[in-house]
Amino acid sequence: MSAPMVDVRGVHKSYGPLEVLRGVDLRVQPGEVTVIIGPSGSGKSTLLRSINHLEKIDRGYVAIDGEFVGYRRSGDRLHELRERDILRRRTQIGFVFQNFHLFPHLTVRENVTEAPISAQRRPRDEVEALATELLEQVGLSDKAGAYPRQLSGGQQQRVAIARALALRPKVVLFDEPTSALDPELVGEVLEVMKALARSGTTMIVVTHEIGFAREVADTVVFMDAGQIIEQGPPGLVLDRPRHDRTRAFLSKVL
Numbered sequence: 264m265s266a267p268m269v270d271v272r273g274v275h276k277s278y279g280p281l282e283v284l285r286g287v288d289l290r291v292q293p294g295e296v297t298v299i300i301g302p303s304g305s306g307k308s309t310l311l312r313s314i315n316h317l318e319k320i321d322r323g324y325v326a327i328d329g330e331f332v333g334y335r336r337s338g339d340r341l342h343e344l345r346e347r348d349i350l351r352r353r354t355q356i357g358f359v360f361q362n363f364h365l366f367p368h369l370t371v372r373e374n375v376t377e378a379p380i381s382a383q384r385r386p387r388d389e390v391e392a393l394a395t396e397l398l399e400q401v402g403l404s405d406k407a408g409a410y411p412r413q414l415s416g417g418q419q420q421r422v423a424i425a426r427a428l429a430l431r432p433k434v435v436l437f438d439e440p441t442s443a444l445d446p447e448l449v450g451e452v453l454e455v456m457k458a459l460a461r462s463g464t465t466m467i468v469v470t471h472e473i474g475f476a477r478e479v480a481d482t483v484v485f486m487d488a489g490q491i492i493e494q495g496p497p498g499l500v501l502d503r504p505r506h507d508r509t510r511a512f513l514s515k516v517l
């Protein structure tokens with residue numbers, strides 16, 4: 264088996280007395296799609312945010328393609344990196360938020376080109392050409408000059424996906440990307456995500472869309488109370504779960 268693209272080991276995270284992640288281990292191979300499901304408050308978002316160091320973990324480590332996002336190793340100790348270095352490493356990880364988080368004062372095209380030009384310092388010509396390609400890929404070529412407020416939620420989320428991909432990330436994390444959308448707009452975002460999965464993008468997706476998990480995931484991970492309870496191919500975890508907690512959760516959502 265090749266080296267994992269995402270390697271999460273023994274991760275613990277608490278907010279005060281509340282233990283939100285309690286020893287999470289997760290490995291995602293290059294080109295794989297991992298879908299994380301689980302009840303509200305089980306720690307799914309916190310895990311995603313820990314992977315790109317938006318949350319600082321208390322114990323354990325996270326490596327992307329063999330490199331720590333927030334730390335460097337010296338001997339057997341980890342030292343936190345400077346903010347500037349963290350930001351640079353974080354650009355290797357695309358993040359698609361539930362509420363899109365587009366820059367309201369930038370056009371669609373500028374939202375896509377901003378980070379590659381300013382944070383990654385890539386040549387403008389190359390980034391502009393890539394933005395044209397990505398906007399076509401997400402079906403929004405005709406909206407390049409529009410502002411986020413002029414778009415539907417589904418269109419905004421497709422811009423957010425193009426923006427994440429413009430970083431040429433090693434992995435894209437999706438945190439409930441369709442939860443804020445009107446039901447009739449969910450499908451258009453899921454279609455873009457399915458195409459991405461087919462093209463070999465490494466993805467971790469937190470979602471309540473069990474149909475998406477069944478169709479697209481290589482691995483489904485069920486989390487509860489800060490721990491991974493079980494993981495495996497969708498045919499096993501969704502159809503023949505081994506744990507009562509997984510069965511109880513699925514009986515509520517299916």
Ligand SMILES: Nc1ncnc2c1ncn2[C@@H]1O[C@H](COP(=O)(O)OP(=O)(O)OP(=O)(O)O)[C@@H](O)[C@H]1O
Pocket residue numbers: 278281283301302303304305306307308309310
């Ligand atoms: N910044 C924070 N400060 C304090 N508590 C927090 C913070 N962020 C999350 N929590 C708590 O941690 C727990 C896990 O939250 P998290 O958002 O990771 O769960 P989740 O599985 O993604 O839930 P949901 O499906 O509802 O989004 C919850 O009890 C939440 O209230």
